[in-house]
Amino acid sequence: MSRETLQSLNTHTLIGNTAHRGTAWHYRAELQGAEPNHYPGPIPVEDVTRRLFGWEAQSRAIAVERPADARTMTHLSPKGAPMRWMTVPGRQAIVRSDRDDGKVLGVFTDAYVPHPYTEFLLTSLGNILDDSLSVSSAGLLRDGAIAWVEVSVPESITTPEGVEFRPNLLATTTLDGSLATTYKRTVTDVVCDNTRNAALRERGQDLKIRHSRSSRLKLDAARHALAMVHTTAEAFAAEVARLCEIEVDRRTWNRFLDSWVPMTGPHGAELPAKARQYAERKRESLGSLYRHDNRVEPWGGTAHAVLQAVNTYEHHASPLRGTSRPERNMLRAVTGGYAALDRTVWKTLQGVLADA
Incomplete structure (x- = not known):
């Protein structure tokens, strides 16, 4: 079953530019508490950091339960048998620093390196993009195992055919191993908030970075791979x-x-x-x-x-x-x-x- 309840969607996602795009379908003012999650204009970067990314992904050792004797036991099994915990070499669990409920976001080998959300989704975007772009949405899914930040041009564009759209750059990363860190250019059709790729003939308009010790976001490569979000408008209008x-x-x-x-x-x-x-x-x-x-x-x-x-x-x-x-x-x-x-x-x- 989905973990994304209306309560979660109204507290763990931020929706910007609603003066142009309208409210999200899941908008419920009564579920948002003292601070609304919808913004008439761009979402301040500090709000994304404070409201969504104010915690760290931490690595924890993994242990398995093994039979023990009275000398080596650490606890009793439900049936009263002596047991002990033994750490598993070469494996790690990723957890949230702000939780003590034992919730594990993902289990990996020691080669896995989590990409901090603030660094890879906010700081990196700020280094890639120019001042004419702003944060239009951000959110957490699966209890924080997935995060995204969408950056858009402030004003929508209308083609001569009457199609209103907005070029975006979507950045996402995960802590459950489901996706590499990805920067992808997209287009949102403002009429229905649909996402389309930049052009039917184009491929490879994204950048993926694996969660490894050598992972680095090289800005020149990123700019070249993404072709900058502004070029998306021309490609989509031609399409x-x-x-x-x-x-x-x-x-x-x-x-x-x-x-x-x-x-x-x-x-x-x-x-x-x-x-x-x-x-x-x-x-x-x-x-x-x-x-x-x-x-x-x-x-x-x-x-x-x-x-x-x-x-x-x-x-x-x-x-x-x-x-x-x-x-x-x-x-x-x-x-x-x-x-x-x-x-x-x-x-x-x-x-x-x-x-x-």
Whole structure:
């Protein structure tokens, strides 16, 4: 089950620039205590440090329980047998300095080096970026095992096609081993807070740093790999213009649905009842977004609307299992899941258009 409750989301995430982007879906003023987690403008860096990163990741030895005798025992087992704790060579557990509840964030070999959140997510970003960028969101997930900071341009940009977006640089690192420290440029569609990659043709627009003793953030390499967040605006605007020029009529949309959410199995075999019901619901939801939702409908009849419909569905309507929507969306953005999704949708649509 997800660990991200509404209480956690309202106290362990900070949302900035709400005068332009609006409040997050999980906004509940009554759950935020004396200090709100939403900011009309940029989030002060000192608030991120104080409210989220005011603790350290500490290494602790790991021990296993072994049988003992009266001379070597340290405690009794539940059955009353003498036992002792023995440390495990070459292994360590990572814990929070502000907790004494025994909560372990991750277990690693001694080669693992935790990346301090303040240093790698705030100080490093400050060294990479210029003064025209500001913190637009930050947060902790999984009891602090995952952290992110998003930096954005203060004002949204609108393309000639009427698509309002905001270039971002998303920095994240973890203490549970689920991700390397990652700096990734993304685009947020302001209408629905969806995340897209910078351009369908581009790959490698991120920088990953492993948690090792030799890990260092080299600023020149970072600037080159990320191509700076400002260049994202040009790439995304060009992508939108190209996609809006590609016509998708009703027949093409229906054929895309048949390819994206087929109603039959391999070789035309009938789907099992449960799978068929799922496919029907998904097609209905996608069709409703494509035809009627204001996050998609203004660009109806174009390739941009097709990508927007699928992206919006995956962000806001697809089923969840064992996680919260903010956690899943953030992880997909950082790991490249949404970038891969966009490219797959585009490839599928290109195949349909080629067969027209």
